[in-house]
Amino acid sequence: MNDKSLNFYGHFLSVPSCKVGLMLSMAGIPHAYHHVDLMAGAQKEPAFQALNHFAQVPVIVHAEKAICQSDVILAYLAEQFGKLGGGSEEERLRVREWLCWQADRLWNITRARGQIKFQNGAPAVVEQLQNGARDALGVLDAHLEGRKFIIGEGPTIADVACFTVIAHADDADIDISDWSAITVWQARMLAQGGCAAPGDVMAKESRA
Numbered sequence: 001m002n003d004k005s006l007n008f009y010g011h012f013l014s015v016p017s018c019k020v021g022l023m024l025s026m027a028g029i030p031h032a033y034h035h036v037d038l039m040a041g042a043q044k045e046p047a048f049q050a051l052n053h054f055a056q057v058p059v060i061v062h063a064e065k066a067i068c069q070s071d072v073i074l075a076y077l078a079e080q081f082g083k084l085g086g087g088s089e090e091e092r093l094r095v096r097e098w099l100c101w102q103a104d105r106l107w108n109i110t111r112a113r114g115q116i117k118f119q120n121g122a123p124a125v126v127e128q129l130q131n132g133a134r135d136a137l138g139v140l141d142a143h144l145e146g147r148k149f150i151i152g153e154g155p156t157i158a159d160v161a162c163f164t165v166i167a168h169a170d171d172a173d174i175d176i177s178d179w180s181a182i183t184v185w186q187a188r189m190l191a192q193g194g195c196a197a198p199g200d201v202m203a204k205e206s207r208a
């Protein structure tokens, strides 16, 4: 592989990995995929930690540079490949705002999912996270009313990130049909090239 090749390290159950997988799919960016066996502790291996000192997925390696943190990766890919970043300077700015909001408020969906699915969380903790998630869904739903996408006329990395998080709401015992503008937007997203549910985007094993 030459130094322009792109290598993506992730895990199909990892929501941040799924964000990167969806971005690569929607932007049509060729890449090799490396499944990192989190359950076996592969993220703690020195070879992996040399790529990401936080010992987490996702990671991409592009142009001989290793980059971690899913939202940083999305922003990097949008810039490098000129896709899904927003059509103007103003849009790019607003897209970054929504991306940060997603990692802060909408992420309560992922936190609730983690407590339910992996951590056997106490009911009071789960409920608090679900309430935070519902508040965030209300904010996004109100924003999407009368809009096609979160910012502008086409999908951006803000849509990619929010779509991926919301696609895991079932695991957080949250019924998205309660938010009508979000469900319309989800269908619009699914009609975009390369967009699919995380389970259809993410491979369960490494792929060249």
Ligand SMILES: N[C@@H](CCC(=O)N[C@@H](CS)C(=O)NCC(=O)O)C(=O)O
Residues within 6 Å of the ligand: 013, 014, 015, 016, 017, 038, 043, 055, 056, 057, 058, 068, 069, 070, 071
């Ligand atoms: N803020 C990071 C979060 C990454 C993260 O939490 N990765 C988890 C999987 S979802 C991980 O690799 N965990 C491994 C571990 O904790 O040992 C991002 O957005 O990329």
